[in-house]
Amino acid sequence: MRKIFFILVLLLAGIGTRAQSVMIHHIGVGQGDATLIIFSSRAKAKAISILIDAGNSKSKGDAVFKVCSTYLIKHIDFVIVSHLHSDHIGGMERVLEKMEDNGWTVDYIIDRAAGEIGNIEDCYSAADSAAIIQNDPSPVIPSSKVVSSYASFVEGAVGTLQVKQWINLDTSQNLVFDTTGFGDISFVSLTGNRNVSGSPNRIAPGSGYNENDNSYSFLLKMGQFKYFTGGDIGGGAPYADLETPLVNYFRGQNDANFHFCGYKATHHGSAHSTNPTFVFYTKPTLTVTPSALRSFSGTRLPGKETLERIKARNDILGNNSYFFYTYLKSELPKINGSNIAVYSTGTVTAYNDVVLKVDRNTFNNNHTFTATQARRDKTNLTLGLWSSPVTITCDKAH
Incomplete structure (x- = not known):
C-alpha cells in the first residue's frame, strides 16, 4: 500500500473580486492551543471558517465556543484537532456539544481518531480519480x-450536527471545495501521522513514540501573505524531525522570497521545535507563542533558545522580529524582540488572545497587517478590552 500523505487543499480559487481578508484568532487557553481562522470576501456573503484545537478542558471549550459564536452564525466549515494530546483536544468535545445545543452545523471534522474516510467522491477535483480510498495504517490512537x-x-x-465527513488525513487524495469568489487563497495540510507532504515514507520516530509526531500542520497563503501552524511537530530528538523535510517541501514551491509573515510557534515554543534549518528558511516575521510557562520533564515552554533562534535569524537579515504570547505577566508584552527572556520565565497572571488581521490588497501593496490582543482572565476566562492594533511590516525581500 502506498504511504503517501493525504494533502487537504482548501483551494479558494476564483476570478472574481480580490477584496479578501483573513482573521487568525489565537485564543488564550493557558497550556494549550486554540485558533479560529476566518476567510472573508466581499463577493461572498458566507465566510469560510476553520477551528484548530480547543484547549484542555470544558471551561476552555466554553471560551472557544464563545469566540466562534462572536464571529460566526451557527456554522463552521472545518473543525480540526491537530493531534490527540489533552491540551489540544480536551475542550473540543465541549465546543461540539455547545454547537449541537445551539443548532450549529459543521461541514468537516478532521482528526486522526476518525474512522474510515467514507464516500467523498462529491468533493473530488476534476484531476482526482474515483478510486476507493484507504487509510495507511496509522500509529496507535491514545486510549485516554x-x-x-x-x-x-x-x-x-x-x-445530529449535520457533519458531512469525519476524516483522518492520511491518504493520497486532494479535496477541493467550491469557494469561488475568494481569489488566490489556500490552506494546505502538510503533515499528519508522521507523514510529510512530498516525502515517500512515514518519517522515523524520535527516541520514543510520542503523539506530537502525528500532528497535522498547515500552510495558509493569501496572495503573498504566508502563515504556518503546526500543532506540536518537532524538529529533532527526542521527537521525530518533521521540520527538515518540511523545508524540502517549501524549497519545492519555487518561491525565491519564501518566508512566514505569521507563525504559530510549534509545540508551544519548545526548544525541540523550530530547529535551525526551519528558522533559516522560513524566517518568521511575527511569532505567536501559545503557552502558559509550563515545564514538562525539564522542558520549559516556551524555550528561550527557540525565540532567540527566530530573532537571531532576522537580525542577520536586518528584519524585524515580533513576538506575541497567549499568556500575560503583569502587563501586555511589548511588541518587539527584546522581551524574550522575560516571557520565557516567571508566573502567568492572565491569558491573552492574539488576533492577526490581513487585508489582501493592503498586504500586497505594502506588506503590512495588524495584530491586536486582549487580556483573558485565568479564572473565569472572560475577555477584557482589546489593545490598539499594532501594524506589522513583513519584509518583501526575504
Missing part, C-alpha cells in the same frame, strides 16, 4: 478517556 469520550461524541454527532 479524553480521546475516547471525544471520539464517541463525534460518532454520534455525525448527523
Whole structure:
C-alpha cells in the first residue's frame, strides 16, 4: 500500500473580486492551543471558517465556543484537532456539544481518531480519480478517556450536527471545495501521522513514540501573505524531525522570497521545535507563542533558545522580529524582540488572545497587517478590552 500523505487543499480559487481578508484568532487557553481562522470576501456573503484545537478542558471549550459564536452564525466549515494530546483536544468535545445545543452545523471534522474516510467522491477535483480510498495504517490512537469520550461524541454527532465527513488525513487524495469568489487563497495540510507532504515514507520516530509526531500542520497563503501552524511537530530528538523535510517541501514551491509573515510557534515554543534549518528558511516575521510557562520533564515552554533562534535569524537579515504570547505577566508584552527572556520565565497572571488581521490588497501593496490582543482572565476566562492594533511590516525581500 502506498504511504503517501493525504494533502487537504482548501483551494479558494476564483476570478472574481480580490477584496479578501483573513482573521487568525489565537485564543488564550493557558497550556494549550486554540485558533479560529476566518476567510472573508466581499463577493461572498458566507465566510469560510476553520477551528484548530480547543484547549484542555470544558471551561476552555466554553471560551472557544464563545469566540466562534462572536464571529460566526451557527456554522463552521472545518473543525480540526491537530493531534490527540489533552491540551489540544480536551475542550473540543465541549465546543461540539455547545454547537449541537445551539443548532450549529459543521461541514468537516478532521482528526486522526476518525474512522474510515467514507464516500467523498462529491468533493473530488476534476484531476482526482474515483478510486476507493484507504487509510495507511496509522500509529496507535491514545486510549485516554479524553480521546475516547471525544471520539464517541463525534460518532454520534455525525448527523445530529449535520457533519458531512469525519476524516483522518492520511491518504493520497486532494479535496477541493467550491469557494469561488475568494481569489488566490489556500490552506494546505502538510503533515499528519508522521507523514510529510512530498516525502515517500512515514518519517522515523524520535527516541520514543510520542503523539506530537502525528500532528497535522498547515500552510495558509493569501496572495503573498504566508502563515504556518503546526500543532506540536518537532524538529529533532527526542521527537521525530518533521521540520527538515518540511523545508524540502517549501524549497519545492519555487518561491525565491519564501518566508512566514505569521507563525504559530510549534509545540508551544519548545526548544525541540523550530530547529535551525526551519528558522533559516522560513524566517518568521511575527511569532505567536501559545503557552502558559509550563515545564514538562525539564522542558520549559516556551524555550528561550527557540525565540532567540527566530530573532537571531532576522537580525542577520536586518528584519524585524515580533513576538506575541497567549499568556500575560503583569502587563501586555511589548511588541518587539527584546522581551524574550522575560516571557520565557516567571508566573502567568492572565491569558491573552492574539488576533492577526490581513487585508489582501493592503498586504500586497505594502506588506503590512495588524495584530491586536486582549487580556483573558485565568479564572473565569472572560475577555477584557482589546489593545490598539499594532501594524506589522513583513519584509518583501526575504
